[in-house]
Amino acid sequence: MKRMTMINLMKASVKKIHSLSRASRCLPAEGGVRGFSSASGPRVCIVGGGPAGFYTAQQLLKARRDAVVDIYERLPVPFGLVRFGVAPDHPEVKNVINTFTQTAQHERCSFYGNVNVGKDVTIEELRQAYHAVVLSYGAEGNRSMKIPGEDLSGVFSAKDFVGWYNGFPNNKELCPDLNCETAVILGQGNVALDVARILLSPVDMLKETDITQNSLAVLAGSNVRRVLIVGRRGPLQIACTIKELREMVNLPNTRADMMPNDFEGIAEALKDLPRPRKRLTELMMKAVKEGRGDKVEKSWGFRFFRSPVEVLAGADGKRATGIRLALNKLEGSGEDTRAVPTGQLEDLECGLIISSIGYKSFPIDPAVPFDPRKAIVPNAMGRVQDTTGLYCSGWVKRGPTGVIATTMNDSFDTARVLIQDMEAGEVDLSVNKAGAQAITALLQTRGVRTVLFPQWEKINAEEVKRGKSQGKPREKLLDVDEMLKIAWS
Incomplete structure (x- = not known):
């Protein structure tokens, strides 16, 4: 019926x-x-x-x-x-x-x-x-890591984290706790590097952007000093572009913290790489060589040949305090190169985990x-x-x-x-x-x-007005009801 x-x-x-x-x-x-x-x-x-x-x-x-x-x-x-x-x-x-x-x-x-x-x-x-x-x-949507513990407090998707600092209404209540020293980002694409850069950037730099005041206040009180960006394959398969990598290398008051062993044999492979991949790899190798000497407050680094297998909980069983990684080796070549577990495991202590493995x-x-x-x-x-x-x-x-x-x-x-x-x-x-x-x-x-578009322009004008009073290009409205009220006013 x-x-x-x-x-x-x-x-x-x-x-x-x-x-x-x-x-x-x-x-x-x-x-x-x-x-x-x-x-x-x-x-x-x-x-x-x-x-x-x-x-x-x-x-x-x-x-x-x-x-x-x-x-x-x-x-x-x-x-x-x-x-x-x-x-x-x-x-x-x-x-x-x-x-x-x-x-x-x-x-x-x-x-x-x-x-x-x-x-x-x-x-x-x-x-x-x-x-x-x-x-x-x-x-x-977010791609799931499909590992135990990914629903613990302190674990976020990059999509939601980016939405939080960019004023996406669905993510306005995210409230990440940045009261930890180490953050781990899973994935090595441009979004992963964006998140790492925002976590480590001087707040004075961010104040002049359209980042939301809400997230700016949280970042100002952040204790994150170290960001590790984890990928399942090696330096030659990294998914970011040279622009994003260069921004990380040039980030004020930070140093690159790499593992030289991850780059064994890479120098010999350089001559056969396409030019964009070669330049990207050379910049990484330069960061490996120069990164460890500086005395600075913050650090970032890639961790290659690692896949997440479990988010580790603290004593209360509710909050993430670390992540367990499987160590990988590479098999195949070119586009067909794949990561295969070696059977070895490694635990990283961290209080913030951000999964940047893709949208869906x-x-x-x-x-x-x-x-x-x-x-x-x-x-x-x-x-x-x-x-x-x-x-x-x-x-x-x-x-x-x-x-x-x-x-x-x-x-x-x-x-x-x-x-x-x-x-x-x-x-x-x-x-x-x-x-x-x-x-x-x-x-x-x-x-x-x-x-309609002219009504969106009312919202736009209000955001620009609010931003101007704070020395920013705009201050985004976070609440849909408030957007509608202004649009239809």
Whole structure:
């Protein structure tokens, strides 16, 4: 009986979309597309207002001068990981927000924040209202270490820790206890180095960034003096880039604390390395050679050939006081090099453990195929498997790898594939689609109020104003209700 009720509800919902579509030419939409009727060209919906979503929109608007693009975002604020993932001391990386703003202000583009797709509106309802739907909602989950003790107090994911100091609303209550001397970061990518740098940076340097005042106060009282960055493979497989490594090497009042044994045989291998990898390795070796002599307060270092096997608890059984690592040896060569346990174990004493082993995507809607093993939407060049008119871009398409430029190229590729499908007739443009006029009307009946781009600009202005009074570029709002209050004021 329940099943029949659900089916009838879905049919009624789809019928309502069709009805709204027919009526849309004489219905003014709240915040609808400026000056474009439903027959003016292809209507495309993008789910997710981060880099992948904005880059996809940018390419679609450029490639088709009749395309109308609507971006739906769960939060009231746009820009995703550019806002919440990029390190506060990397303002130059955030300059891409200027480009995204131009896209959002384009006459054929509209931004709808505060819309939780999959909950407030289904993918099927979006597909009925648009010629094509692009999933660009990123990767909000954490990869689990799958080891005993990872749920102890003092253990955090890098995603949550980064979200805490970058003002992500979900992480505002994180409250990490930094009353310990040693922190261990598991993973050796750029995010791991970002976290290490924030933990060791002089507070005076951070005061001039957009780091939240809340996290700045905690970091000011930190007792962390030593950060170890652990990886399961060796120096030649490290995942960070030379920029991030150079920032660690040049960090004031710190020294590199490496294990020379980890670099045995590396000098001989240098001549055969590609230039970027060679430069990165040479910088590490220089740090090994020069790092130990300085008398400074803080230190950082890589620990290679080690995999976590257990988080060790203190006497109370609740708080992490160390981590047990398996020592590895390498087998294979090149990209196929893998870490194999030797059977030896090593315990490291520490009071803070941050897992930086990657993000993962979640399924957004039962109607969308999802590969739980790879944690992506299965696709071919951005075309979602077995689903006409549904596409994906960014991390939900390929997994959480690469930098913003990687996401840009990936999103451009998806947009090009979508354009090709339109031109080949794979996406039927002969039927008028109501787009945002249908969806915003539907959202209104469900009590969902959207945040449009001009309303986000009110939030932005308030953040800049608060930041200016503290000598910072901005002070981010942490509370969604407060964001909404300002947006709708």
